[in-house]
């Protein structure tokens with residue numbers, strides 16, 4: 001097990017009875033000039049916007065709306081301008097990962113004189129400047145951004161979608177599962193696959209004997225596998241939504257990485273797909289993950305796959321290699337059961353024009369030489385090609 005340091009300063013308020021009673025003070029503790037950020041209008045439709053505005057009564061609220069999925073640098077630039085002009089003390093982000101991610105970078109950009117894209121390209125700059133406190137109300141279970149340092153920002157002019165770490169996690173996160181009752185089947189599936197993928201990136205790791213962490217991951221895996229289909233069938237099932245929401249947080253708040261080496265693989269590959277084609281992150285991960293698993297199954301990695309088969313999927317097949325193969329097929333089946341496409345043409349990527357350039361970039365940006373199973377650009381290109389059809393899987 002590797003050494004680690006773990007600190008987690010986010011004040012988490014989980015459940016349905018916190019927002020109306022506690023939001024005002026949670027925000028006002030940082031000052032009275034508030035930047036309220038949100039997306040394309042789901043919070044207006046659900047009535048959450050009205051609730052929030054009512055609670056903020058007495059504070060000076062400036063709004064930034066229209067933050068898109070796969071948040072674009074333009075929204076961050078707009079937020080930077082508003083934060084400076086209005087002497088903002090605290091950001092209140094209401095939405096999914098995209099709104100919260102953009103808000104974290106706006107929080108840094110408020111202290112920066114240059115173009116915020118520079119903060120994305122070189123996150124070390126963010127460590128040297130301030131970051132506005134962030135309070136968030138999460139409305140979609142997926143990314144874990146509600147309890148981590150990360151943001152992923154896109155620049156469609158340069159076809160780049162890059163992660164950037166700031167110095168602070170959110171100060172307060174309101175996690176009310178009822179707010180996710182209205183999430184569409186597509187986003188529910190994508191969010192659940194994203195959680196599954198965060199677990200996978202951290203489980204399949206060269207760090208040995210991190211049993212506490214692996215056991216934690218296995219428990220979260222089983223919860224996501226169980227509750228995602230329930231949430232799809234019964235969107236207002238509180239326990240399904242609650243388990244997915246807590247799984248979202250627990251999968252990517254740092255606990256699942258402790259004692260490990262942490263070289264991720266499928267995320268940097270998926271970020272290329274989103275950067276070129278603006279597809280839904282979790283859907284891209286669902287397409288790539290089973291192909292990647294199949295590609296890297298070898299004698300060296302077999303023990304991890306066997307553990308995955310037995311402890312996550314409950315597979316009892318006594319032959320280890322067959323058990324591993326069953327687990328990969330089970331992963332494919334689970335993604336498919338969530339009713340999302342399982343091939344690239346299914347998300348509108350019909351031609352291989354960008355495969356080589358995307359593969360090169362994934363290896364470089366994702367440092368795939370340090371991955372659980374190191375990958376070259378031609379390996380990644382192969383994964384893109386394998387993702388064009390269902391060949392290799394019982395479909």
Ligand code: NZQ
Pocket residue numbers: 038039040041042043046067068069070071095096097098099101139140141142143144145148150151152179180181182183184187190191194252267281
């Ligand atoms: O924009 P609005 O109108 O709010 O609609 C959103 C959006 O269209 C909608 N939505 C959100 N909550 C809803 C709802 N619709 C109905 N009811 C609700 N309660 O869902 C759509 C997608 O929202 P988005 O925020 O984009 O989804 P998600 O939370 O999955 O975030 C995805 C982004 O996070 C990044 C991804 O790459 C992607 O850009 N990630 C961030 C990470 C992090 N910060 O740690 C890690 C992840 O691996 C991921 O890369």
Ligand code: ZN
Pocket residue numbers: 143194195197198267281
């Ligand atoms: Zn993700």
